[in-house]
Amino acid sequence: MRGKRKAYYASKVKRASHLLFYRRHKKPGVKGWELRKNLGKDYPQVLKILNDYLERLDLQVKTVFEGEPATEKTRPEQLDKARFFITLRGALTPKEAKMVGWRIDDLAGLAVTIAYIISRKGRAPRKEVEEILREKLPKWRVDLNLDRYIRYGYLSQDEKEQLYLGWRTRAEVDQKALMDLLLGTEKPQSSVNV
Amino acid sequence: MTEKTARISKRQKIKIGRERLQQIIELCRAVEERGLDPFLVDVDDIIAVVRKYFPEWENLEDLCLDAETIHRLASVIKLQSEWVKHRSTSLYTDPFLLEEKIRKLNKEALVEIFLKAWHPIVELEQISLHSLKNAFSYWQSLVPLSERWQEAVQEETITGTVSREELVKEHILADETFAEQLESFWEELKLQTAEKVKIKYWDFVGAESYEETVHRAYMTSFLVTYGYATLEVHPLEEEIYIKPNQKPISKPKSKEQLVSIPIPINYEEWSKWRKGEQDER
Numbered sequence: 001m002r003g004k005r006k007a008y009y010a011s012k013v014k015r016a017s018h019l020l021f022y023r024r025h026k027k028p029g030v031k032g033w034e035l036r037k038n039l040g041k042d043y044p045q046v047l048k049i050l051n052d053y054l055e056r057l058d059l060q061v062k063t064v065f066e067g068e069p070a071t072e073k074t075r076p077e078q079l080d081k082a083r084f085f086i087t088l089r090g091a092l093t094p095k096e097a098k099m100v101g102w103r104i105d106d107l108a109g110l111a112v113t114i115a116y117i118i119s120r121k122g123r124a125p126r127k128e129v130e131e132i133l134r135e136k137l138p139k140w141r142v143d144l145n146l147d148r149y150i151r152y153g154y155l156s157q158d159e160k161e162q163l164y165l166g167w168r169t170r171a172e173v174d175q176k177a178l179m180d181l182l183l184g185t186e187k188p189q190s191s192v193n194v
Numbered sequence: 195m196t197e198k199t200a201r202i203s204k205r206q207k208i209k210i211g212r213e214r215l216q217q218i219i220e221l222c223r224a225v226e227e228r229g230l231d232p233f234l235v236d237v238d239d240i241i242a243v244v245r246k247y248f249p250e251w252e253n254l255e256d257l258c259l260d261a262e263t264i265h266r267l268a269s270v271i272k273l274q275s276e277w278v279k280h281r282s283t284s285l286y287t288d289p290f291l292l293e294e295k296i297r298k299l300n301k302e303a304l305v306e307i308f309l310k311a312w313h314p315i316v317e318l319e320q321i322s323l324h325s326l327k328n329a330f331s332y333w334q335s336l337v338p339l340s341e342r343w344q345e346a347v348q349e350e351t352i353t354g355t356v357s358r359e360e361l362v363k364e365h366i367l368a369d370e371t372f373a374e375q376l377e378s379f380w381e382e383l384k385l386q387t388a389e390k391v392k393i394k395y396w397d398f399v400g401a402e403s404y405e406e407t408v409h410r411a412y413m414t415s416f417l418v419t420y421g422y423a424t425l426e427v428h429p430l431e432e433e434i435y436i437k438p439n440q441k442p443i444s445k446p447k448s449k450e451q452l453v454s455i456p457i458p459i460n461y462e463e464w465s466k467w468r469k470g471e472q473d474e475r
Contacts, residue, residue: 174311
């Protein structure tokens with residue numbers, strides 16, 4: 001009986017990993033209702049098993065809720081609307097970040113932009129962000145980078161040129177950790193080779 | 195006399211009221227658009243102003259202004275509530291403090307911090323079943339190269355001669371040149387304004403059919419551009435008049451500046467004019 005159950009979940013975990021690793025839509029990740037349709041209503045349990053397995057690989061299943069973050073007790077309809085991703089569990093080293101195609105300037109600009117928008121309650125005029133970035137980056141790179149962050153989904157912009165945090169920031173960036181780390185740093189850290 | 199004074203003071207009150215509401219709308223809009231502190235807006239104070247002037251509003255425009263003020267104020271109240279909510283979360287940070295921190299940190303330090311909080315998505319891109327299906331149906335409907343690159347067979351054409359009259363008959367050439375058309379149009383304008391100097395623009399360009407009206411408006415624009423006629427715009431009456439010049443004026447007077455006046459000639463305008471024309475008759 002136990003063996004049967006194990007085989008049942010093993011096949012579901014495989015299916016879940018296929019769904020989550022391979023990109024099926026324009027945006028990566030899978031919606032809760034899609035997982036329910038493909039894996040059955042016990043999909044949260046399947047994801048939990050997959051998540052435990054991925055820990056050994058320094059990966060995790062990340063849940064991004066729509067709108068308000070979920071409270072302790074998540075309702076099934078909130079899970080259905082949420083989007084699930086596989087993300088890195090730990091952190092990349094600066095060398096690894098360079099290997100995945102990010103320049104130090106681009107990453108520093110992204111960090112500043114995200115932190116600035118968080119401090120402005122989730123939205124900031126593009127002009128203000130440009131101003132703060134221009135202190136350390138050339139103008140042409142600032143424009144280019146902001147457009148790139150928008151294209152990748154880290155930011156979104158409305159018709160009044162207000163910048164907001166995008167879906168990718170919500171999926172990839174631990175906002176609280178970022179702010180704590182930024183505010184907890186007194187002196188510039190020793191430079192790293194990127 | 196007292197009644198007259200009261201009327202003047204009421205009118206003044208309305209004027210001041212409008213100005214106050216406009217100022218409030220501008221303030222709320224600035225807070226919303228420029229991300230200013232929403233608590234700059236004193237809600238109680240604004241409600242008192244709105245309440246004070248509300249009994250004065252009689253016409254629709256003023257009531258709309260009143261409604262817009264309330265709408266803008268509601269948006270600011272929403273921002274205030276978001277602000278309070280944000281301050282109560284663990285993410286609240288003093289923006290000035292953060293800016294200071296960012297300025298102090300060098301690029302490397304910033305990246306090192308960011309990498310600790312960044313967990314990028316792992317994703318693999320591959321062809322999907324859906325795109326395979328689309329590609330397959332495209333392939334099926336694709337015409338073979340041998341058919342697509344077939345040399346176009348040039349048909350032999352027989353040449354001949356045609357007279358000007360025949361071309362006019364086929365509507366390939368107009369029966370008079372453009373300059374002639376313009377001149378006769380100018381004459382028509384002069385005739386129509388022989389008694390009253392100028393004529394309303396729509397009364398001149400308006401015709402039985404919409405197509406004809408568009409053609410007349412097109413010709414009129416050339417009359418004005420080439421100095422055969424002058425347009426007179428009366429913004430308060432929302433009327434445009436056209437006045438023929440006795441001789442075409444090739445250049446404007448030294449101090450006059452040329453301006454373009456766009457006049458919409460759409461079907462609705464034409465129908466309205468037609469209806470008015472028929473009612474008059």
